[in-house]
Amino acid sequence: MTYSSRQFIQPHRSSCTRAFSTGLVGLALSLGLFTASTAHAAGEAVAKAINAIGEFTVFRTDGIQEQLEGKGSLPLYEGDRVTTGRGSQGLMEFTNGIQVALNEDTDFLILSRWESDKGITRILRLATGEVWVKTMGGPKPLEIETPVATAAVKSTEFALKVQPDGQTTLTVVEGIVEFGTAFGTCPIRTSTISYGNRGKKCTKPAPTNVSPTIAWTQGIRQ
């Protein structure tokens, strides 16, 4: 037998669905959920670049490129791609107080993840290069993605370096970092180092002298 359920379904949908959708939109608004494009359109900067040595370039989602020269305050938005050139460095600060320094030849995207029970987690997707991260003023969720691993932090200081083949080196200066690949996670603690490689679990933490690892940040942080 062939028949159409449209007559039975339409009234149900018109009454229930509209209210349901409206509720969800309201929920999203109340939680401050915005996509990359809407956050940018609304002009809500998530960070600012505050110092640059050499070539520090920001690629906006609409194709516009901006550069910071020396000290200043260049707003950064979700979806922005940030790069440094050879022999260049940069320093940026998120609105929640997280500081990130970029070493030379670094390239990352500013992203986020939203979860209904946790809110927004800031994410840096590091394609190549090296970053130093320090959280201040209590726990602040931040994650750094590389092609083969992710470092998740709340309150810590660490450096992360990505080779062109994706190999990732994590050095924790202070605190604890949840370091993981698709094949397993490794908690990495103060003054230890771990490596993430494609197709493998991150290596067990090994003691390391962190001072040389972050020596490059001295100039840009002044």
Add this chain to the structure above:
Amino acid sequence: MKPYTKLSTPLLMIGLPLLIAANLTGCESMQGVFSPPKPEGLNTRVYSANESSNTVTVMDGDSYQVLGEIDTLNYGPHDLALSRDGKQLWVTNLANGRVTVIDTESRKPVASIYTGTRAHVVALTNNNKHAWVANIADNTISIIDTTIYRILGTIPVGKGPMGIAFSRDGKFAYVSTQDKMVNVIDTTAHQVIKQIPVGPNPHFLTLGPDGRIWGTNTGSNDLYVIDPATNEIAATIEVGPAPQQIAFALKGTAGPNAYVTVTGLNKVVVVNATSPTLSIREQIDVGEGPNGIWANAVGTTIYVGHTKSNNVMVIDTGTSQVSATLPVGKKPIRVVASR
């Protein structure tokens, strides 16, 4: 017992027929009075991704009712993947490169994750621990932990990844790309180990009940089958212009059959999937722009989404007749159902 006995004969003789008559009279307006409803959790749930209304429509696949519509909180929902337990629905959003995770019990989004430019399709690994998302414009696959929603890695593939499927044993992932290839990925190393040449605009990929990987060349008129033992094309068959997606179901004793949506014909073409060589069993007329298709768990019903007429048709595979047509959001491009 005594009061009941005293009441018995005369009253029952009058009252019982009256009671039955009253119930029968009210039967039409009180459907289900005489047949107990299925337990809530056992009904088939069907979902459509409505690309132009940024929503997912929820349907009851057994009673043919639309139950609600969920805002993905993103733009251009395109593909869907349902966890084995039916509790998590993963939605790619093509326009803004994010994946929405929906809790199907509350029917609310619980996470929104940026994967890459033009997030196209999503597939859950066989153990459901990871979601793999193909990002067309980045030429990558993002791997997401399905518990903590964290991206754990990215695999570079060929140009324009369009479809993803996993082998039955989970050792290989197959990714179709716009450069007319299917990339074979070793899932233990996250490396592309082989590229298999296929036709123009290879799109949808899925694991068949025969353990082979079935795909369509949407840019031409055929589908192909890959043997995972050799990672070579084992068979092809012409089904009509712009074939889209494939589901597997039965027609009485015949089957499993591959049900293929063919946009250029406005038909579902039924291919015999039981023999090494493929043959067409029948063609079923459907609505305008058939694209998404899924079969219920027992293979007696298929659900077909139509991107032009904005509805999902429920088709009984035994008779090849349309059982119901459910209105959904705009441009329903993908349909999935609970197991």
